[in-house]
Amino acid sequence: MAFQFARVELYSRKGKEGRGTGFIFDEVSRVPSASMHVKAPGAPMVVAGLDPDALRALHDDRAVAARQEVKGGKLRAVRQDQNTLAAIVLSHPATMDEYRSRPEVAADVRAWEQRSVAWLRDQYGDQLVSVLRHEDESHPHLHAYILPDDPGMKAGPLHPGFRAKAAVTAAGPRPGEDEKAHSKRANRAYQEAMRGWLDDYHAKVGQPSGLLRLGPRKRHLTRAAWHEEKRQAVALKEALAKAETLKAKGAAFVDRTKEEAAKLRADAARRADAAKAAIVAAQAAERRAKEREETARRATAQAERATRAARRLTGLGGALRGLWDGLRRSKLAARIREELRPTVERWQQAEAAAAARAAAESDRRARAERRASILSASAAELGAQRDELRRRLDRYEPAPEVAPVPVRPHP
Template identity: 25%
Template structure:
């Protein structure tokens, strides 16, 4: 096999028979156990081996995801309204799909991989990374997932298990591309369901004979009991006969109705809902081929689908390998361009940083000049105010000096006048002394 293999499915806790089988049933627990290689769910594998955990970014360990799903399922309750209008709550139905899975298979056989694990590991690891990356790109917010790889069956293959933890009912069908498309079509269009043939009118069943009131007379009561017993026996026989006739009527109707519906489906062909479902899955395979198959050198379809000859199929595989090699070269060149672009961007960021520093310096100089100008204006204003104050003070001092000089002159006049008076008094005293002496 040199073509891609990619399958998606959803599961509930209720076992569901696998289409095309008589006694093969799948459930969420069974799928989880098979992925984890639990013994009771791995009997189809000759020598089960522990799975390899894919520890990529965004994934959780498988056992953690299993425990998480079961814990969430057990904690969910639904509020419903009955036909009578009564509101009640119940646990999530066990047939509600709560587990989403994907199976990715690689063309390399497990034996080939294990024969030279060191050489084959990079190719398988790259394929697994691309598949997980594509899965994560398609999933909405709130999805939790785990991935494991098996090397104990025919081909190397990987299981991705996911839960829609962001949904209140863990609705896994909202992650299934085909079911999402079918639901969207149903919601926006008239139903295309075929109308069944009218059911036949069934023969009414006889009423069960009632028991008469007890009699005080033993003989009478004995006869009544015997009569009631005989009536019950006849009623049972009549009922069985009518039920058998009704069963024949229903069987004949069911056969006629199945033929009617089958003819209607054949005449109608696929419904638009089925086309929406198939188209969505076909597009999913196309997108998967672009994201995973082509880069890994895988074909979109196998040889049977196009009825290719062995030579044509070999040629197609060589072409696919050549495309993958060219994509690898382009990817390598893209990485170099990315590195160069990153270096240029780094240098540009440095220039921008320098420019920011320069602009910041210029802004600082402008701010400093403005501050100095403001300080100069403030100093000039203070200087002018100081000069004005000094002039006023000088004028005030001169007035005070003049007043002091006038006071000093007046004081000198007073002193001279006082000295003259003292001198006059002294002369008088001398005269008086002379008079007294004489």
């Protein structure tokens, strides 16, 4: 397997030597005037994010709306020669013939592509707006486009080398350092930053894909050493693949274990809930049983009281009193009592009237008896006086025969 290839460039709308953002968008879209280097141009395929037309529109709209603060706090539109776009090219060393004819190579390229997109997202986050793939050149390769998200739309900080060099330049010379030494130090910062950027890409994408960090010419390797290094790269790739497989299996085992543990916990929770529900139901049943027992006890006591009261009630009067007292013990009895009240009152009034009449008749009889007694005494006295007169008359003269005069009793 050959070495990795990764390059980052910055572009402005004006561009240099005619290679501005417009040309870059034309090239990736395979506009004929910008694709003279391609024998048979083919349409790009979207791997992530926007298609070429949407990418162009988004960049141009942001560039027009971008504003740069100048002296006095005023804002002005950004210059046409300010870099507003970062473009990255990542190429796989497999040839297109190998890619099309060998499934294992195509699988390697797809895995490299996924790792590359993940690395780009880790590097640039939401500023990564589009990743496109070309298959119309000698090797399968990706074009990634990053748009700055600051108001001034400055793309410089998106380039690791430019960012490091700008930081050294802005800090100024160290004590005793002249301008030339300061410039050399800024250039070294640029180189170190780019080296670190490529090392990070190699560690996260190149090595897992079986790619070497550098080619043989830069390190002056012999052909045998170069092939040995490639063999080692393939072995490292296989080892990393096995490690990834083991990692995946381990993760799957952990996931299964977690899933089984979750099921056990859920089952235990369900059983605990069922036990709690059973306890609550038992407690409720116990309460209902106690309530029924209390109700039965009260009913028994009430029945006993009613039995004792029934035994005390004898005769019609007792029955009426018992009925009346019983009716007083419920709301229904109250309504019945209200309905019977007029009748009862009439009975009571009739009884009182009868008692009054009986008393008056008894008094009248007593008075009549006293009057009769007086009249009888008066009649007896008159009879005695008559007899006395007759005796006196008989002494002086014989009494003529006179019919007796009947005496009527005085009324």
